[in-house]
Amino acid sequence: MKRGKIIGLTILGIIIGYPIFGIGMETLGKGLSLAEMDWNSDGRTTVGEFFDMMDVGVSRVEIDGKPCRDVYEMKDGQPIKTLCP
DSSP states (O other): OHHHHHHHHHHHHHHHHHHHHHHHHHHHTTOOOTGGGOTTOSSSOOHHHHHGGGGEEEEEEEETTEEEEEEEETTTOOEEEEEOO
């Protein structure tokens, strides 16, 4: 019975952990820091704001000769913010 529990918990951990890991990797792959994901500018990035990254895109643009990034909503292309160094 003990072995069955361990196998069951392992499978459950994989089923739950795999999508969360995938979302996290996709979110981090967009190249924004946690501070840049603070959508409401309250000084902290919540778990909800982190997972909201699934719905945004990032494109590179040049403004006044500086490399910047436009952050926009994937559903309609509306701009969220522009990030420049």
